[in-house]
Structures are given as structure tokens and as C-alpha cells.
Amino acid sequence: MLKDQFKRFLRNVATSQTVTRSGLGPLIAGLAVKITTMSARRDQVLAIIGQGYVGLPLAMAAVEAGWSVIGVDNLEAKVAQINSGISPVEDISNAQLQRAITDGAYMATTDFSSVSQASVITICVPTPLDEKREPDITLLRDAARAIAQFVSNETLIVSESTSYPGTLREVIIPLVNSNKSTSSSKIYFATAPERVNPGDSKWNQKNTPRLVGAIDKQSQAKALAFYESICDAVVLVTSPEVAEAAKLLENTFRLVNIALINEFTQLCSAGGINVNEVIDAASSKPYGFMPFRPGVGVGGHCIPVDPLYLTWWARQIGGHAQFVENATAINHAMPRYVAERAISMVEPSIMKPKILILGVAYKPGVSDVRETPVSKLRDFLNLKGAEIAWYDPLVLIWDGSEPVDIEWDCDLAILATRQPGMNLERLIARGIPILDCTNSMTSLEGVVSL
Numbered sequence: 001m002l003k004d005q006f007k008r009f010l011r012n013v014a015t016s017q018t019v020t021r022s023g024l025g026p027l028i029a030g031l032a033v034k035i036t037t038m039s040a041r042r043d044q045v046l047a048i049i050g051q052g053y054v055g056l057p058l059a060m061a062a063v064e065a066g067w068s069v070i071g072v073d074n075l076e077a078k079v080a081q082i083n084s085g086i087s088p089v090e091d092i093s094n095a096q097l098q099r100a101i102t103d104g105a106y107m108a109t110t111d112f113s114s115v116s117q118a119s120v121i122t123i124c125v126p127t128p129l130d131e132k133r134e135p136d137i138t139l140l141r142d143a144a145r146a147i148a149q150f151v152s153n154e155t156l157i158v159s160e161s162t163s164y165p166g167t168l169r170e171v172i173i174p175l176v177n178s179n180k181s182t183s184s185s186k187i188y189f190a191t192a193p194e195r196v197n198p199g200d201s202k203w204n205q206k207n208t209p210r211l212v213g214a215i216d217k218q219s220q221a222k223a224l225a226f227y228e229s230i231c232d233a234v235v236l237v238t239s240p241e242v243a244e245a246a247k248l249l250e251n252t253f254r255l256v257n258i259a260l261i262n263e264f265t266q267l268c269s270a271g272g273i274n275v276n277e278v279i280d281a282a283s284s285k286p287y288g289f290m291p292f293r294p295g296v297g298v299g300g301h302c303i304p305v306d307p308l309y310l311t312w313w314a315r316q317i318g319g320h321a322q323f324v325e326n327a328t329a330i331n332h333a334m335p336r337y338v339a340e341r342a343i344s345m346v347e348p349s350i351m352k353p354k355i356l357i358l359g360v361a362y363k364p365g366v367s368d369v370r371e372t373p374v375s376k377l378r379d380f381l382n383l384k385g386a387e388i389a390w391y392d393p394l395v396l397i398w399d400g401s402e403p404v405d406i407e408w409d410c411d412l413a414i415l416a417t418r419q420p421g422m423n424l425e426r427l428i429a430r431g432i433p434i435l436d437c438t439n440s441m442t443s444l445e446g447v448v449s450l
């Protein structure tokens, strides 16, 4: 059904016709608007594989820049949601998404054959860890294989997914080349690791400089032209491997600095010093220092994951990223430390303390709970015999459980992630002690900072 609608969308692209939205079936007909004229030129059609935190914002940035965008995702429910005008990511509003759809500049699909219409294909699929906490690039391989047979001649394929150096050259290119049609004799390849920071109101796809590493001069020229059309600044590097390694360095830099400050926090606490005051003091140095703040640990799809791509890659080339491994271990131990600090704040006579966790997403402003360190915090608190409930205005369900009201009767609250719009005044007024892991509640009665 959707497939037919999408074919019509592409026919519309190809013939520059105006068609009414009612011709597109019940999902998008609900918007009661029309698809307007679009250019037929393949050189203005972009296909993006994966419509998540990276792919959908890229799609909208490309639409803004004048591209016609096909968003390919293998999750049917997600495609249906997107095409009905409901954005699955916080950084893209329903209004922006609906405008792109109604302008006829964007549509999502599960149909990989649609990539044949595109002159540029970007791959934005997840690159998680496997059960051994080693790189799992299965989805990246699947995506490369799935597009290969439909790629038209003279197409640029760019991987935006984060991965270890060599992924483009040793994995993606061989997969595409061995599965593509013989008529697609010339395909260009580049890596342009995405740097998007979900929930960031300042830095976005347009104003964040984009790293590009390509396999040859022609690919580099094509990739430069593409990214210059959507970004203010493109930084060319000499190979895909440099771009891939730079992305791992960026996120590992954050990981090790967070680990340093988490370790330092434990020392300051033991020594009776307020760590946040120390960080503020050190930040007055105008050069050579960058403030990082302590927290429950690290979470999300990037900071806890990407450095393990680096440690794995180090082992493959006969090295050992010891410093990074230590940092990972320190951050992993942080939820236990926070649980112990929390329990120490509860009256010893309370045998089964009721503890409310405030904010379970891995960072403020997002509903993303992937790799959230709050899961481990909850588990340690449970092990210590506490009864746990949670509240997060952006998260509807977490590990199969539902949130409670902020009024939940508790002995202690732990502010793990300060979500926008989280009103904690009533909690303070009720005299509930709070362990603040976010440095956002300074000098308040009953509030203790990490």
C-alpha cells in the first residue's frame, strides 16, 4: 500500500507534476494538503538509510537546502509514523516534518529500490556493541547490501555511521561492489561521520563543520559538493580512515574527561570538598582547561559505545588502548558510587527506603534511554533493598516500567538527569532530601551535590 504511494511520490518527482495529497492514501491524506512540484533531476535527490536521531535531522537539513529526500528505514511502524507527520526525534518538530512532506520534498519508505532515484545515498544506521561489548556492524552491512543492487551509476555513497577506521574501505565498499549491478560501473564513496548532538539548540547539521574523507579525488569532490550544499563548513581529510578515527577520538575525548571528573569527584567528596566549586575555580583559567561535570555515568548511543570501537580496533592492530579502558571502567563504576552515596543519605532506621529517580534519559532534553547509566543505578539501589520509582517527563516507558507522579511518597530523590520543565520545587517544599547528580540545584536546603 505505502509502496504504491511511494512509487507515485517518485513518479511525481520524475514528472514535476503537482498531485493532490488525497491521492496518497489514508496515512498522509489526513493532512489534507498537496504535494507541490518537484524537480525531476536525479542530482537533487538524496536517499538516507536510517531515519533516526541522525538520519531524520539530516533529511530535514537537506530539504531546507533544496534536496528532495527519500528516507529509507527498515522499521515499517517508524516509516508509517513519520509519513503521518509525527516526528520520532525531539530535534525535529511535527510541524517541520509535515511541511517537508506536504511540500513534496520528503517521504519515508521501507522500499530500498527507491534509492535508484538518488544521486547521493547516506547511510545513518546504528552501530552498537554486541554481547561481548565489541563492535556490531551487522546493521551497517545489511544497509550496504540492501542498497547495492539498486544503486544507479554515478552515485555517491557516504557512511555517516560511527565506526572503526577501515569500515568504509574494508566492509562497505566490498559489499556494495560485489552486489551492485554491472551497469553501475562508477560509484563514489566517502565517510562523513555525523556529529549531531540531540537536544542541542545551538549546534546543528548546518552550523557544525562536517568532516569528509573519501577514497579518491572524484569521490572527495562529489562529497564536498554535497556537504557544502547543506553545511556551512566542510573539513576535508586525506582518507576515510582519518575521518573515522577522528570521530572515535572526539567521543573518546569526552569519555576520558568525564571519567577523570567522576574519579576526581569521589576524591573531593571523601576529602569534604565541593567538586563543582573546584571545577568552577579551575574554569577561570583562560587557556588549557575545559570543564566537565560529574554524573551518574555515561549513556546514549555514542559516548559509552564509540570508545569501545577504539579499544577493539586497537587490539586488531596489535595495540592496547589502556587509558581508554581505564576511563570506561571508572565510568561504569559510577552508578554504584551514586547508589552508595544515596543510601548513605537515608535515615539508617529505614530498612526499605523508597527512592524516586528523577530523569532516566541519558541526558537532558531527550527521551533516549539507550545505555542510560540510570539503569545500573536502579539495579544497585534494588540490590541494596530500596524500593525504586522513577519520573521523567520525556520518557513514557523505561525497561518495561511506567513512571510515577513526582508527588510519589519517598524517603529520598536522586536527580539523575535534569529534564527541561522538571519542577522540583514541591519536592523541596515537602522536605524530601535530594542527591543532585546534575549540579543544577546549588545552595538549596536538603539538596546534596555529588
Ligand SMILES: NC(=O)c1ccc[n+]([C@@H]2O[C@H](COP(=O)([O-])OP(=O)(O)OC[C@H]3O[C@@H](n4cnc5c(N)ncnc54)[C@H](O)[C@@H]3O)[C@@H](O)[C@H]2O)c1
Pocket: 049, 050, 051, 052, 053, 054, 055, 072, 073, 074, 075, 078, 124, 125, 126, 127, 139, 140, 142, 143, 146, 160, 161, 162, 163, 193, 194, 195, 196, 197, 198, 301, 302
Ligand atoms: N544519536 C546520536 O546522537 C549520534 C550522533 C552522532 C553519530 N551517531 C551515529 O549515527 C548512527 C545512527 O545513530 P542514530 O542515533 O541515528 O540511530 P537511531 O537508532 O536513532 O536510528 C537508526 C535508524 O536506522 C534504522 N535501521 C537500522 N538498520 C537499518 C537498515 N539495515 N536499513 C534501514 N534502516 C535501518 C532503524 O530502524 C532506526 O530508525 C550510529 O552509528 C551512531 O553512532 C549518532
